[in-house]
């Protein structure tokens with residue numbers, strides 16, 4: 344219980360070059376970062392687990408996980424620095440999220456050796472001839488460095504106060520003269536850098552499951568404003584009162600999509616107190632939500648929308664709205680319209696309400712991997 348685990352997961356995943364960021368690939372029903380944190384916690388009883396996340400994704404990480412989530416920075420070292428501020432134990436183990444299949448033996452070997460140096464580091468020897476700047480060098484002088492590395496917290500906290508950039512904890516600690524102990528690493532600890540690296544034994548395909556979400560929104564009528572529903576302009580001399588363009592159909596759809604994903608609701612992503620969203624086109628918000636869903640490993644299957652309005656009559660707009668939304672979310676959308684039989688605020692013609700549902704699934708990266716092989 345004297346060791347804190349840090350999982351570094353705030354990277355851009357740029358070399359991975361896939362629609363889903365590598366840290367968000369679903370392993371059965373878990374994102375990779377949660378899978379890695381759970382896997383290591385099943386090997387050893389860590390006192391605390393801290394995960395660094397892209398600042399824009401912190402809110403979503405917190406919805407999914409009970410681990411401590413810390414915003415990352417533009418460089419690995421600065422992300423690590425943020426996480427280290429939360430470490431109170433004498434030892435800290437740091438792993439790249441990309442080293443997903445780390446075997447139990449490495450974790451236990453690191454722990455067993457924890458007092459033998461300031462930083463314990465797993466490595467592999469190259470098995471091939473090594474050439475450095477056109478000269479063959481002794482391969483026994485070369486080490487391929489892996490994570491996790493286990494460091495004394497106090498030393499690492501001291502070492503990280505530097506202006507120089509290093510790629511791992513070992514290099515930081517070596518820079519201040521700390522003692523390093525190397526232990527044998529493992530082939531299974533290979534880092535997922537490119538999409539082709541997904542042939543690792545512990546990575547199970549995403550669960551084939553359906554996630555459903557529902558959304559509801561309502562807005563009052565307002566004179567002398569454009570009415571936009573589902574991104575389509577409706578030819579009437581009044582619109583809907585709102586902080587944004589008042590597209591109640593898209594707002595309800597966004598809530599259904601976020602609901603299916605388990606990511607909360609529209610107000611958490613685009614607060615109506617933020618000037619940035621004043622009069623904004625709701626299409627922009629929808630596109631942002633689709634982008635969040637895609638890069639975090641989700642795919643939309645379909646959506647169904649019911650517009651409840653006494654006025655305006657939407658008979659001639661339903662198909663246009665459905666086609667527009669189908670194009671925007673790249674999945675079939677059905678749009679229905681009904682009156683409220685003259686009852687309540689809708690019946691009195693004061694405004695419109697919209698109810699939506701959406702179905703999502705996990706993006707099947709495994710199928711894409713097999714088809715590219």
Ligand SMILES: Nc1ccn([C@@H]2O[C@H](COP(=O)(O)OP(=O)(O)OP(=O)(O)O)[C@@H](O)[C@H]2O)c(=O)n1
Pocket residue numbers: 351352353354355356357358359366395415416417418419420422423438439440441534535536
């Ligand atoms: N600003 C950063 C950059 C990287 N990392 C993490 O540090 C590890 C090593 O980075 P790498 O595997 O190379 O991932 P990316 O930086 O995401 O990859 P790329 O360089 O291809 O964008 C990863 O677990 C990554 O999420 C981080 O927490 N904060």
Ligand SMILES: C[C@](O)(CO)[C@H](O)COP(=O)(O)O
Pocket residue numbers: 419439487488489490510511534
């Ligand atoms: C820390 C590391 O995993 C050691 O091999 C590696 O340096 C991190 O990856 P990057 O490619 O340097 O970002």
